[in-house]
Amino acid sequence: MAKRNDPLQADRQSSRRVGSLAALWPFLRPYRGIAALAVCALVLTASVSLILPLAVRRVVDQFNGATELLDSYFLVALGFAGLLALGTGARYYLVTRLGERVVADIRRAVFDRVIGMSPAFFERIMTGEVLSRITTDTTLILSVIGSSVSIALRNFLILIGGAALMMLTSAKLTAYALLIVPVVIVPIILLGRRLRALSRENQDWIAESSGNASEALLSVQTVQAFTHEAENRAAFADVTERAFRSAKTRIGTRA
Known part of the structure; x- marks a missing residue:
């Protein structure tokens, strides 16, 4: 696998940087309107997530108070929940719609690019691996755009808002709480780097597996003519097992 992937090593080294995500901007730019609406909805949900506990607190504090006031607070809390x-x-x-649209555009752009590559390119890279990159790898991009980024931004806004509310409530308590932040953040950063490396390795083995299967099936007549079925089965079983072991390690690290 290493030899086949040598021409791509430079690109993969650069893809390890978060700044490489800037390459997605040309695909996001045509849908700035949808992205802006998504950001507005994200800010709204983060704000309501911070306000809702305050409304519930009012309901609890006024539980033995006037019925009219309790009803008002309860309706406000219910409104925020809605x-x-x-x-x-x-x-x-x-x-999710933005992610699906961007991934569809990326797949089309990648196919348009690959279909015009020279025959020498396909001598170095198996067709099945290219297909895996177009399908499986773009699915990971979908998970980033359609889930990971929005959840990260929402949690960041809630973190900032929550810290501000804690500061208003008790600056001393907030200072104590901030002391444990490095203890929590450092392991997350280290595990995140480890998970990223394992995910990349797992995707490489999946691509290798797809490449082996595609190569064998596209020339199945030749394989059968030379009675090479056993060797192909063994090769495919080997890369599939390696992909499983890589996935198992990633799952264990994430757990």
Whole structure:
């Protein structure tokens, strides 16, 4: 696998940087309107997530108070809960739709590029691996655009807002809470790097598996003519098992 992937090593080294995600901007730019609406929905849900506990606190504090006041606080809390549900639904729809649209454009652009490559390119890279990159790898991009980025931004806004509310409530308590942040963040960063490397390795083995299967099936008459079925079965079983072991390691690290 290493030899086949040598021509791609430079690109893969650069893809390890977060800045490489900037390459997605040309695909996102035509859909700035949808992205802006998604950001608005995200800010709304993050804000309501911070306000809703305050409304619930009012309901609890006034539980033995006047019935009219309790009803008012309860209705306000219920309204915020409904607003949170609507905002969450809108955010999911907009972000998922944006992700699907961008991934469809990326797949089309990659295919348009690959179909014009020289025959020498396909001598170095198996057709099955190219197909895996177009399908499987772009699915990972979909998970980033349609889920990971929006969840990360939402959690970041909630973190900032929550810290501000804690500071207003008790600056001393906030300072104590911030002391444990490095203890929590450092392991997350280290595990995140490890998971990224394992995910990349797993995708490489999946691509290798697809390449072996495609190569054998596209020339199945030749394989059978030379009674090479056993060797192809063994080769495919080997890369599939390696992909499984890589996935198992990734799952264990993530757990």
